[in-house]
Amino acid sequence: MNSVHIPNELKELLNESNVQVQLSVPQLVEKILSRKEGTLTSTGAVRVSTGKYTGRSPEDKFTVLEESTKDKIAWGSLNQPISQETFDHLYNKVLEYLKQQEEVYVFKGFAGADKKSQLPIQVINEFAWHNLFAHQLFIRPSEDELLTHEAEFTVISAPNFKADPAVDGTNSETFIIISFERRVVLIGGTEYAGEMKKSIFSVMNYLLPENNIFSMHCSANVGIEGDVALFFGLSGTGKTTLSADPNRRLIGDDEHGWSSNGVFNIEGGCYAKCINLSREKEPQIFDAIRFGTVLENVVINQESRIPDYDDETLTENTRAAYPMEAIDNIVQPSIAGHPNTIVFLTADAFGVLPPIAKLTREQAMYHFLSGFTSKLAGTERGITSPQATFSTCFGAPFLPLPATRYAEMLGEKILEHNVNVFLVNTGWTGGEYGVGNRMKLSYTRAMVQAALEGELNHVETVEDTFFGLNIPLHIAGVPDEVLQPMKTWADPNAYEKKAKELAEQFRENFKKFANVAVEIEEKGGPIV
Numbered sequence: 001m002n003s004v005h006i007p008n009e010l011k012e013l014l015n016e017s018n019v020q021v022q023l024s025v026p027q028l029v030e031k032i033l034s035r036k037e038g039t040l041t042s043t044g045a046v047r048v049s050t051g052k053y054t055g056r057s058p059e060d061k062f063t064v065l066e067e068s069t070k071d072k073i074a075w076g077s078l079n080q081p082i083s084q085e086t087f088d089h090l091y092n093k094v095l096e097y098l099k100q101q102e103e104v105y106v107f108k109g110f111a112g113a114d115k116k117s118q119l120p121i122q123v124i125n126e127f128a129w130h131n132l133f134a135h136q137l138f139i140r141p142s143e144d145e146l147l148t149h150e151a152e153f154t155v156i157s158a159p160n161f162k163a164d165p166a167v168d169g170t171n172s173e174t175f176i177i178i179s180f181e182r183r184v185v186l187i188g189g190t191e192y193a194g195e196m197k198k199s200i201f202s203v204m205n206y207l208l209p210e211n212n213i214f215s216m217h218c219s220a221n222v223g224i225e226g227d228v229a230l231f232f233g234l235s236g237t238g239k240t241t242l243s244a245d246p247n248r249r250l251i252g253d254d255e256h257g258w259s260s261n262g263v264f265n266i267e268g269g270c271y272a273k274c275i276n277l278s279r280e281k282e283p284q285i286f287d288a289i290r291f292g293t294v295l296e297n298v299v300i301n302q303e304s305r306i307p308d309y310d311d312e313t314l315t316e317n318t319r320a321a322y323p324m325e326a327i328d329n330i331v332q333p334s335i336a337g338h339p340n341t342i343v344f345l346t347a348d349a350f351g352v353l354p355p356i357a358k359l360t361r362e363q364a365m366y367h368f369l370s371g372f373t374s375k376l377a378g379t380e381r382g383i384t385s386p387q388a389t390f391s392t393c394f395g396a397p398f399l400p401l402p403a404t405r406y407a408e409m410l411g412e413k414i415l416e417h418n419v420n421v422f423l424v425n426t427g428w429t430g431g432e433y434g435v436g437n438r439m440k441l442s443y444t445r446a447m448v449q450a451a452l453e454g455e456l457n458h459v460e461t462v463e464d465t466f467f468g469l470n471i472p473l474h475i476a477g478v479p480d481e482v483l484q485p486m487k488t489w490a491d492p493n494a495y496e497k498k499a500k501e502l503a504e505q506f507r508e509n510f511k512k513f514a515n516v517a518v519e520i521e522e523k524g525g526p527i528v
Helices: 008-014 025-034 084-099 128-137 143-147 194-210 239-243 283-288 361-370 403-417 441-452 492-513 518-524
Strands: 019-021 046-048 061-064 080-082 104-111 119-125 153-158 175-179 184-188 214-217 219-222 228-233 249-252 255-259 262-265 269-273 294-296 319-323 339-346 356-359 372-375 387-390 420-425 461-463 470-472
Touching: 008 019, 008 084, 025 046, 025 128, 046 128, 061 084, 084 153, 084 175, 084 184, 104 128, 104 194, 119 128, 119 194, 128 194, 128 269, 128 294, 128 319, 153 194, 175 194, 184 194, 194 214, 194 255, 194 403, 214 228, 214 403, 219 239, 228 239, 228 262, 239 339, 239 441, 249 255, 249 262, 269 283, 283 319, 339 361, 339 372, 339 403, 339 441, 356 361, 356 441, 361 403, 361 420, 361 492, 361 518, 387 492, 420 441, 492 518
Parallel strands: 019 104, 046 294, 061 080, 061 175, 119 153, 153 184, 228 339, 339 420
Antiparallel strands: 104 119, 175 184, 214 255, 219 228, 219 249, 255 262, 269 319, 294 319, 356 420, 356 470, 372 387, 461 470
């Protein structure tokens, strides 16, 4: 990445006497407790509350409309433009606000484990616990690296600074604004720490493709023989469960880049969901929650300080932020070779898609652009039956460039490295939600293992009638009839009707790529 000139007004803030730079984990924990920002739990983790914002605020996220970016960014509801004047006005107000605070905390580190494309960053925080979060989630520098560290992007987070929409040009009191020319992310009005993590991911999703590096919202692991696997999937599809394999080492759980050298983790930590967490189900995450971990919105017993991971009083989106080193089975540094296998995970509540299918290059690009899974009845108000939901490239809110740019990079990588791509449905079989049953995890694990070990590369397959997917006829440990969805339904006509419905929803969603991905749809989309 290129060096950058730090503006004088930012230098002024960093030279103020209230600024605390690169505090250690114990020092930050002491600050958090003395400032009453959080509570120490029985595990040694710090428990904090994020107030009324317990998740991201996508409607409050903006990108500055600048000369260098105006023709590159895919402007719209996910990449809302804001003027340079509006940004500068708010930027100066926030800097003045931080100068007035008793203490301000600065973390210096990196995004991207590959030194050749690493982005040096600094994070400036009003809250000590936000700075601890940054320390755990981003890549921590060595003592030598710290001596020569020059930030090329700065995150400024002031949760207690509330914008006035009428004066400040925002949509609400909350704002998350990225300026690529100023090399600054400005956050205010929200205590949800995930905004810092995802804003830097958005930045990397702009910068990495500029250097011909494919940026990806996925988890990654590596086998004993060095074979690399990527897992893409939206919430509830089993991405964390399936990528946390005791027989494979974790490269990272959420954000990666794929360069000419191979795959690397963008982060230095994990931001794991912990609703209904137990040692039995997810031992790696459970045991990582110890001293230095930040627990967001987890309800704890006020006397014993024991976390109750089943309590969703504050939110279902409870989180644990901890460094990669808190997990035993990891790759250090978080770098590996080129992927051998890519797995797209979906939880199809319509019971239509096969539990596993091998994709052609065009099908891979089509399903990548579609990013399909299902919302279930009861997960949101007003949803009484399963609904198809699509998130482009499995990470639409974090993609500044046109989606087809990322899909084309995926297609190039598949071709160049002869990667096997599989669509895995962890959803329903034998009927839609409410009629059929969720796919057995043991079956899914057997299918994924067969895919990763290359056992499905040359097996006999049958083509799915509706989506043109190649379904293996036999996989060890999985009954043959489970592999073909129509055979699991009591009424084949009902299956056909539901399959046509879902195919039509795929088509309807893909209309947004009309004229820009015609060949991908023709060769990779539904065939009915």
